[in-house]
Structure formats: C-alpha cells, structure tokens
Amino acid sequence: MFDFEKGKVRFIRGGKYPQSNSVLIDDNIRTIIDPACNEEKLLSIRRERPIEVVINSHGHEDHILYNCLFPDAQLWVHNLDAGVFKDMDVFIHQFFPPNDMDEKTTAAWTQFFTEVVKYQPREPDRLLEDEEILDFGQTRVQVLHTPGHTPGHLSFHFLDERMIFFADLDLVKFGPYYGDNASSIDNTIKSLQRLAKIDADVYLVSHGKKGILDGDPAHIQRYIDVIYQREEKLLTFLASGPKTLQEITAHGIIYGGHRLANGTWDLSMSEKSMMQKHLERLERIGNVKEENGTYILAGP
Known part of the structure; x- marks a missing residue:
C-alpha cells in the first residue's frame, strides 16, 4: 500500500x-x-x-x-x-x-x-x-x-x-x-x-x-528557474511590439493556448492570471511598463 x-x-x-x-x-x-x-x-x-x-x-x-x-x-x-x-x-x-x-x-x-x-x-x-x-x-x-x-x-x-x-x-x-x-x-x-x-x-x-x-x-x-524562463519568453514576446493582456494570454507561454482540463478548468484563465502576475513583477523591477492598456518593454 x-x-x-x-x-x-x-x-x-x-x-x-x-x-x-x-x-x-x-x-x-x-x-x-x-x-x-x-x-x-x-x-x-x-x-x-x-x-x-x-x-x-x-x-x-x-x-x-x-x-x-x-x-x-x-x-x-x-x-x-x-x-x-x-x-x-x-x-x-x-x-x-x-x-x-x-x-x-x-x-x-x-x-x-x-x-x-x-x-x-x-x-x-x-x-x-x-x-x-x-x-x-x-x-x-x-x-x-x-x-x-x-x-x-x-x-x-x-x-x-x-x-x-x-x-x-x-x-x-x-x-x-x-x-x-x-x-x-x-x-x-x-x-x-x-x-x-x-x-x-x-x-x-x-x-x-x-x-x-x-x-x-x-x-x-x-523548479525556480522555470519561473525565470517564463519571464524570458514573455520579454521576448513583448520585444516584437506592444501587447494586451489578452494577446499575451492567447500566446500560451505556460499552457500553450486555450484548452480545458477535467472538462471544467479553462486553463486560459490560469494563463491570464499567471501572466498578469509576471507583468506586475516585471513592472516592479523595471523591465516592463503599461501604456494605454498594452504592455511594452521599458527601455532606456
């Protein structure tokens, strides 16, 4: 057992x-x-x-x-x-x-x-x-x-x-x-x-x-490094131009796009929540900023 x-x-x-x-x-x-x-x-x-x-x-x-x-x-x-x-x-x-x-x-x-x-x-x-x-x-x-x-x-x-x-x-x-x-x-x-x-x-x-x-x-x-890898992917995506939270969520950095787990759990909701937290963290450390509802890299 x-x-x-x-x-x-x-x-x-x-x-x-x-x-x-x-x-x-x-x-x-x-x-x-x-x-x-x-x-x-x-x-x-x-x-x-x-x-x-x-x-x-x-x-x-x-x-x-x-x-x-x-x-x-x-x-x-x-x-x-x-x-x-x-x-x-x-x-x-x-x-x-x-x-x-x-x-x-x-x-x-x-x-x-x-x-x-x-x-x-x-x-x-x-x-x-x-x-x-x-x-x-x-x-x-x-x-x-x-x-x-x-x-x-x-x-x-x-x-x-x-x-x-x-x-x-x-x-x-x-x-x-x-x-x-x-x-x-x-x-x-x-x-x-x-x-x-x-x-x-x-x-x-x-x-x-x-x-x-x-x-x-x-x-x-x-395990910790996965967090930083997700952030690097997010920064790379933002390097291609301003993105809304919806666009970032749809990009599927963590879960790879919209899908259901167990028939009930919409993983895009989790993707959105986790990406929002990454964006807030990157804003705090000065790598990203929000302008007019979009997120961009905070360059010099």
Missing part, C-alpha cells in the same frame, strides 16, 4: 487529478496530511485504526479530496487558508475573480466540488503556525509556512527522518503554479529558497510520477 516508509511516516502516491499524494504519520497520534491519494487505500487505513488528525497543506480541491472520509478527525490548517474550508463561495473564488466567472462556469465548478470533491464546509480545529513543532509520539514535524502557491500553504520538515514534504511546491518539470487570486510569484521563490537551505535526505512532493526525490537543492533551483 505504501510507496515509501521511514520511521512512522508512510508516503502514498495518488493518481491523476483531482488526486494527490498523501503522507500518513502512523504514530501515537495517527495523522494524515492531504488525504487525497486513493479512496480505497484511505478506507483501508481508516479500518486499521482511526485517524485522529487531518492536516491540509492548503485549501485546494486535490488536497482535501477525501477529507470527508474522516469526519471525526480534527482538521489542522494555516490561518491564511482557513477561510476556504468554511464557505463554498470563498473556496470557489480563491481560484478566479468573480467577474471572470459567469453563472455557467460557477455552476459547473460548484457541481464538481460538491459531487466529485465532496466539499463540506467545516471550521478548522487548529490553526498551525510557522516553525511550531508537532509531536505525534515518535515523530516530530516542524511546520513551515511556505506561501506563494496559496497564502497559507504549508510544508513539513520531519526532523528525525530528515525529510521534507513540499506539498504543492511539487518540483515537477512543468514548474510552479501561482494562478490563484492570492498567489504570489515572489513568495513562491522565497518559500522555495527557504526550503533549499534545509539539510534533508529526502524530498516528498504532492505530484509527479514518483513524488519522491533525493534531498538535493538542485531540484529546487531547477
């Missing part, structure tokens, strides 16, 4: 979206981080011994997918993501601004989150804080607030096992996702640089074919 074990820590790979990898702490206080790997495996884990605590690294659907299997467990999250667990509207509109979602799109997402993700509003039982150490018996875990992907995104340092669970800072070749309303490119970079300074033997992540990497900071730098 388990794809990797060390001490009391068990790593379980998930499948395709909307699943993700899970981490079971099979200790005195039996805990699971991101119960989203596989329903049958999670039911089997539940039958063995009750889960006392569910920790969500953040409030995305592919990380809370099977929270509903553990209604009696406490829910622990970071304060800055707590709101999305309490209210469906807040949950939906963390992804895209309300004015970017018509009634049909909102209804489709609501149906998906209700029927597939089985979203159930609930009040978190505990709000986790940066650098606090959780003691589960034989397993000590340091909570790391690693914002960027979401404001309250968490990673977890297993101190004695010398492992880090990066969660959705997932080190995949595609690069980071920062397309939510409150996502931040700068915070994503800072969080990754922070994780790179921690001496660890193993990196565990939420997605990717294996989800398990050796603790080499080069994996992190390659």
